[in-house]
Amino acid sequence: MTTPTMNQKIHADSKAMSKWLERMVKSLGNHSDRLNAINIFPVADGDTGSNLYLTARSAHDAVSKLETENIGELLAMASRAAMESARGNSGTLLGVFLAGVAEPLFGVERLTAPVLATALERGKVRAWSALSEPVSGTMLSVLDVVAKTARATNRTSxxxxxxxxxxxxxLDALCLAAEAAVVATENELGALHKAQIVDAGAVGMLIVLDELRGALLGHIIDPDEYSRLHGYDIQDPHIHDEVSNETGVEVMCTINLDALGAATLRGHLDSIGDSVIMSPVNSTEDGYRWRVHVHVPEADTALDMIRxxxxxxxVTVTDLCTHDG
Known part of the structure; x- marks a missing residue:
């Protein structure tokens, strides 16, 4: 990490945040093949990199021509687009994270350390609460460590x-902490430990955070710095091919629900499937517009319940056993 000088130029306005989204898309695109290759949790379907890239691209496309000084407005619009077109678990959680980060930034025109700490905490809370059964050793662990690091740095600086x-x-502290959290995922999840790899979604979140730092400080991220992560070397095979794929389908949709309807749907989906993610996209007259994600044996069971x-x-339905990244 580079130590800042008194004359170092720092960009912390809405243009810098738009640049972050742009850099995020490019970097996730460059790394998508490697992220796909080590994607074995929660399903070894080899599409985490592709899902993160496509979701991030939707977020950036939504604000590429937006002119605003309001950082929260920019990120809220980006997050809504990301959630509406999110791909898979990882893409959905990226959209939810962006939505959480946006909330404390409405009306903010320049990012500061205390404001960033609050935004990262909110992003973490939104991501953890969206999942019915959150699991450590994933991108959630990275968000948890980063939020704690930001709070501690803000408190002790x-x-x-x-x-x-x-x-x-x-920014320096949270990116170092994020990298350490990614390394730790290998020993947090049995499947990752057995395969001797780190979690694909966690690496993706590290890339997202590195590009935030890069956009604000004007740094170029060396793509080779990720090669030392277990399983990430470019010569490694697609590890997910060696892991038994789960059968069933991934069902995703957006639906307007009031609080009772949302709680009812989450409970029903928990009873018939797994990897349930539900998060509000935006408010409506009667409640919220919700993004829904679930893995189930058969699509009709979930769709009938939702309808x-x-x-x-x-609505999208994707076979879990046919993803090829």
């Missing part, structure tokens, strides 16, 4: 909280 130096200090509570749109 001797620098002026709103200063450029304090922001640089926090009994409302009219889903943006």
């Amino acid at each position: 001797g620098l002026e909280p709103a200063s450029k130096a304090a922001l640089v200090e926090m 009994s509570l409302g009219s889903p749109v943006n």
Whole structure:
């Protein structure tokens, strides 16, 4: 990590955040094949990299021509687009994370260390609460460690909280912590430990955070720095091919529900499937517009249940056993 100088130029406005989304798309695209190759959890379907890239691209495309100084407005619009067109577990959680980060940033025109710490905490809370059964050793662990690191750095730093130096200090600390959290995933999940690899979604989140730091500080991220992560070397085979694939389908949709309807649907989906993710996209007159994700043996069982509570749109059904990255 580079130590900031008094004259270091730092970009922390809405244009820098738009640049972050742009860099995120490019970097996830460049790394998608390797992320696909080590994707074995929760399903060895080899598409984590592709899902993150396509979801991030939707987020960036939605705001590429938006002119605003309001960072929260920019990220909220990006997150809605990401959630509406999210791909898979990882893409859905990326969209949810962005939505959480946006919430404390409405009206904010310049990012500071304290504001960033609050935004990362909110992003973590939204991501963890979206899953019915959150699992450590995944991208959630990275978000947890990063939020804690940001809080601790903000609390113990001797620098002026709103200063450029304090922001640089926090960005450096949280990216180092994120990398350590990725390394730790190998020993947090049995499947990863057996395969001797780190979690694909966790690496994806590390890339997202590295590009945040890069966009704000004007740094170029060396793609080779990820090659030391277990299983990530470019010469390694597609490890997910060696792991038994889960049968069944992934069902995703968007639906308007009130609080009772949302709780009812989550309970029903928990009873028939797994990898259940539900998160509000935006408010409506009668409740919220929800993004829904679930893995089930048969699509009709989930779709019939969903349709009994409302009219889903943006419905996708994907065979879990046929993903090829």
